Amino acid sequence: MARMSSVDRRHEIVQAALRVIAADGVSGATTRAIVAEAGMSLASFHYAFTSRDEMMRELVAYVVESETVAAFSALRFGTDIRTSIRDSLTAYFELAVVADPGHEQVMFELMQYALRTPGIEHLAREQYDRYRAAVSGLLETGAENAGIRWSLPVEDVARLVVTISDGLTLGWLADRDTAAAMRVIEFAADSLSRLAEPAPTNSTVRTTTKERSA
């Protein structure tokens, strides 16, 4: 086996561990299963990491770091905010959930692992903060394109979107009822679009009442 830097080796191990977790769950990710997947010896594992726990902490941090809401951002927002929300949720659902159920299941398992593991509970919170921050950005872009503004703080709207996405995903993982999930998306699009209100036009001074930080 070719020599490689410690950083690369650690990354290679984390990637192999993620593949094992996707296939067999967190409990199936034993050191032996991981090194078999990575094609290396058990000793190499313990050369790169002092313990399995250390590796798992790095894995969770890596996932939290790299997880983006890619499916959402693939969408271009149009002028109709309801359609934009519906299409974005549908894209998330079809691309991130239905097309790859294992991935979302792994996200939930890792969140619970983080909540259960002393010292990394904060990573569960960070995972959600990142989701919400990503969704907030999309909601602001969507509002701009549609010429509306949100009647609630955008962070609150983002939390609603993430709440619905989580519930939608869990429910579908349980019963795989895609048609029912689409009806949930229609309801969500109806409800969320009611939080939009016409934005002041550009010809008016928009920062009169609420100064914005540059």
Next chain:
Amino acid sequence: MARMSSVDRRHEIVQAALRVIAADGVSGATTRAIVAEAGMSLASFHYAFTSRDEMMRELVAYVVESETVAAFSALRFGTDIRTSIRDSLTAYFELAVVADPGHEQVMFELMQYALRTPGIEHLAREQYDRYRAAVSGLLETGAENAGIRWSLPVEDVARLVVTISDGLTLGWLADRDTAAAMRVIEFAADSLSRLAEPAPTNSTVRTTTKERSA
């Protein structure tokens, strides 16, 4: 140790296992931890169950069987459907989530265990079917008391409620932000109450304009 029937002993083991899982998670529920909690010997465990897997399957089935949405049904629905929804969600959130976070976490873990374990995947679906059935009953009672009817099939409304409850619970478990959760509940009450429409009075013929299938 007093002798007891096999059924009682199995039940006692399952109860002890649930306590261990609440404290340490599914992975912490080793046979040793369980028998220590139950105050019996390892051999007694294997007299009652042939294997740990068999016990876990019975445990999941027991939870699915006995899980009710108790917090919801503690509520009496008033005449205002929005208030009823808000109070019910708040009661669920405060009584079942905040007051006992471990319980809901265990529910999620057991669902994932079921999804991962060959032969009991159907229990995850049953778990959700039971939630939705219980919520459906409450929604029908609430509609009757408020003099409204749901503009969607009540099963669809129930799915929406469960979707939001799941998302609400997961989000709170991650960041413990109770104030933000309450804002989600307000939004849910607004959105769900829009699915209510005035029920025909008993003196009018209710199927004149919109024929319903019996």
Next chain:
DNA sequence: GTCTATAATGAGATAGAC
């Protein structure tokens, strides 16, 4: 029926040669 004792397996981690 319940116990003590132990077999059998698989886990994480380490020693030491190369």
Next chain:
DNA sequence: GTCTATCTCATTATAGAC
């Protein structure tokens, strides 16, 4: 740096006395 071989411990499960 990487390997083989091994250690130590915890796990599930079973055997056999009472």
